[in-house]
Amino acid sequence: MKTETLCLHGGYQPGNGDPRVVPIVQSTTFTYDSAAEVAGLFDLEREGFFYSRLGNPTVDAVEKKIAALEGGVGALCTSSGQAAILLAVLNLARSGDHVVSSSSIYGGTFNLFAVTLKKMGIEVSFVDQNAPDAELEEAFRPNTRAFFAETLSNPSMNVLDVTRIADLAHAHHVPLIVDNTFATPVLCRPFEHGADIVLHSTTKYLDGHALQLGGVIVDSGNFDWTCGGFAEFTEPDASYHGLVYTKAFGKAAYIVKARVQLMRDMGCCQSPQGAFYVNQGLETLPMRMEKHCRNAEIVADFLAHHPAVESVNYPRLPGHPLAHLAEKYLPAGCSGVTAFSLRGGRDAGMRFLDALKLVSLQVHVADIRTCVLHPASSTHRQLSDAQLQEAGITPGMIRLSVGLEHADDILADLAQALDKA
Ligand SMILES: Cc1ncc(COP(=O)(O)O)c(C=O)c1O
Known part of the structure; x- marks a missing residue:
């Protein structure tokens, strides 16, 4: 089956x-x-x-x-x-x-x-x-x-x-x-x-x-x-x-x-x-994953073109160094999770998190509701700077878990928070 x-x-x-x-x-x-x-x-x-x-x-x-x-x-x-x-x-x-x-x-x-x-x-x-x-x-x-x-x-x-x-x-x-x-x-x-x-x-x-x-x-x-x-x-x-x-x-x-x-x-x-x-949850997993992937692609593209954003890590983005592996192993998409860094570094990241209204700040990922987290100060807090670097985490990196809301509403919230950052 x-x-x-x-x-x-x-x-x-x-x-x-x-x-x-x-x-x-x-x-x-x-x-x-x-x-x-x-x-x-x-x-x-x-x-x-x-x-x-x-x-x-x-x-x-x-x-x-x-x-x-x-x-x-x-x-x-x-x-x-x-x-x-x-x-x-x-x-x-x-x-x-x-x-x-x-x-x-x-x-x-x-x-x-x-x-x-x-x-x-x-x-x-x-x-x-x-x-x-x-x-x-x-x-x-x-x-x-x-x-x-x-x-x-x-x-x-x-x-x-x-x-x-x-x-x-x-x-x-x-x-x-x-x-x-x-x-x-x-x-x-x-x-x-x-x-x-x-x-x-x-x-x-x-x-x-x-x-x-x-x-x-x-x-x-x-x-x-x-x-x-x-x-x-x-x-x-x-x-x-x-x-x-x-x-x-x-x-x-x-x-x-x-x-x-x-x-x-x-x-x-x-x-x-x-x-x-x-x-x-398993009963609706395929439909959810499809929508998580599509929404994340829209959000990653938006972030990649935003002047306040320094870098976006979503392997389906054109030109991503691991795009060939994503193509081979994840042809239908790379999930709803994306990571990005702001030009203003850690402080701008904190201002961005505080300004979000729809997107919630929570110690979780892969949820139907869009959520966000700053790994260096939370889930990966016990790692030294060198260990963070080895894990591919910059001090200002923000992890965004894109949910199943309408993409327009997610983008609107991200845009207003980026303005304030
Ligand atoms: C990739 C990955 N593996 C394992 C875990 C640990 O799972 P749990 O929180 O259910 O113990 C997490 C938690 O965030 C995770 O992201």
Whole structure:
């Protein structure tokens, strides 16, 4: 089925007399007739819901829908995008291991990688994802377990050359993990270009209405975990009586392990009510993304021609240095997010933000309502000036998330605020 159809029907096909809409199964637990059945569930010998931390019918429907949209073998919803990133990495790396990450990433991910994972013994090296192969090669070590990057980076709108980076990672026998939050599976399906694991902050476009925090990890099923270096997949898991994930679950080894081992132990699960909201958003995702992209193109063009604006970073703009990558990986558009800098620098940026009337200042992005943020003083506040530069963020950069209002009204508000800036 095509994306539009999957968004409406994927993951849940009601039977005769069943509810038309995915029901909210608001129950922590499920009943069984025999102790043997419950024991079988705990030993992963049979499938079924038994406790909503590990699986719930509402959450399951959303996981199946997102897995289908990305073209993966399975998905795991989490309580937030941060939880998805944490579990995605911990599922393949442990103390003593190393990860290579693009430096063009969300500030929260940067903190997780540079500070918290470090405390857990996992070292992350940051690289310029646009650097030549030879330079990127140098970042890999014998204990490297993954390469991490964002399809469209937050907030600098860098575009990932997915195939090139996937080839590089595979040459070093490690998977490519892609945060596909801004692109969504409507604009880019990273598995089709060689990525192995995809994740999202569903808080953003997948929900789209600023209702519910959430995350999801999707497994392509394509990475060979028996290639060496991933002992936790190929050696017995003592917490399941010696079960070996690659033997027991084949192509789904990664996503099953993430659920039955990490979600079991860490508990950062999505709620049934939360999954219901995400599903509501998913149903209209293709139509929303189309309009977000068109509105953002109009706004980016307006900003690019405005005398108060120094630079605009929207990869679909003619002459953008990454336009060729945007053309290849995001042919239908680059989402509603754009970043720009004012000639008057940081002070002009602050005056601009204060003067906006329709466009709201909020710590959020990818919403149906147009919103704006100054990354250097908010989401990326913990980064040093050098780290900001590496992430492609100038002190005066403004991130604008173009919503679904009529473009004329967005432009009118931007114009009056630019006048005051
Ligand atoms: C690209 C990206 N990934 C991950 C996250 C973290 O997601 P959450 O806020 O749902 O934890 C964000 C949040 O802004 C993000 O923009």
